[in-house]
Amino acid sequence: MDKLELAVRTFCRWLEANHPGITTFANVTRDHCLGWIGHIAEAPTEKTGKPLGVMSRIQRISGLSQFFRDTALWQYPDVPGHTLIGAGDAPKFPLKVPRFIPDDELDQLMPAIDAIACPFQRAALLVARWSGARRTEIQRLPMDCLDRYPDGTARLRLSGRKTYKERVVPLHADAATALQQAIYLRRNAPERPFTDERTGEEIRYLFMSHGKLLSTFYLFETAIQDACKAAGLVRPGGRAGTGRGTVSAHRFRHTVGTQLAERGAKLHTIMKVLGHTSVSMALVYAQISDQEVLRDYKAVLGPGATIAGPAADELRNGSLPDTAVDWLTTNFFKTELELGRCLRLPAEGPCECDLYLTCAKFVTTPEYAPRLRARREVEQTLALDAAQRGWEREVERHRCTSDRIDKLLADLGQPAHPEEEAENTSP
Structure with missing residues (x-):
């Protein structure tokens, strides 16, 4: 069920309970919509007994707004003919820093993932760790998803599920080895190709069993929980009070994006690897950690x-x-x-x-010493140029700036010349 269908269904149920006299969408007003928005913010849900979260409410409101917008565009009868609510009526979702996995937790988690018995679970998690691909993209990898660059580096082909654009990303050797093992196990599978409902392509999927796709819950959630417990990365909760893992599979995607940004990758590279279509999505990672x-x-x-x-x-x-x-x-x-x-x-x-x-x-601070020395050299060069041109006041100005930088370097305990720094740091 998509967000539009879910939004319209819940809105109609609320109208039936609170405004039974309304029998056509043409009689729906903005006040009715605002009343429904207030209701979903306070009414407990059947599943959790708590009101809907911010993101769920945003999706409901967006779906209903899209319904009014589309029916007006298509000139349906018995509809308002214009949008009754917009983005301004939805709650604001706080922007959060991507929750990447710290290095110490990765060091604990990766051996536990390598020890997973199921080759398909192990391959799926390792591909998530080293490619940053979405879980549904990994779930629907085709049998021919793995090849190599001319230099021998493994290359992963990801079908265009969410963005309708296929992309190719490098893959770590550990993930490539695990993926190749899964491909080897499935090489003689008898099932016929499936037709992808989004792209229309005939595809033989890799992660299948008994003619059905393996679920993302089995490939990722079950596997990562077992790995977290084996690595001791557990917080209170979970079924039967046995604890719940502190790491989710989606955090591998955040980890890849954060590591790319911290190590100087270009914004376009981050977009290409993660499959982002807008710069704003990739900019989330291009910030100081x-x-x-x-x-x-x-x-x-x-x-x-x-x-x-x-x-x-x-x-x-x-x-x-x-x-x-x-x-x-x-x-x-x-x-x-x-x-x-x-x-x-x-x-x-x-x-x-x-x-x-x-x-x-x-x-x-001493961190700026190389740039201070570079600025000092520029000022001295400008002073010499000004002296050759007979500009005495300019000579004085540049020399004053150079002297000021000398004092700053002395206060920081840093040499004024790069060669002096090299001598001080040499063994």
């Missing part, structure tokens, strides 16, 4: 941080008020400049200049 935030935050605001600049003394002696510290903590990554950070507070109003090398609110 919590570990990156923690490292840079400690570099400036953590105890014992090595810092320089006019604002450094205020940080060292703890003279900043609590409100200032709270603001800096919340907005830390909005303060980054080319060569350091600005600690100007909102109460001080907007900055009137861009001269952050002499600004009283500027602070920098």
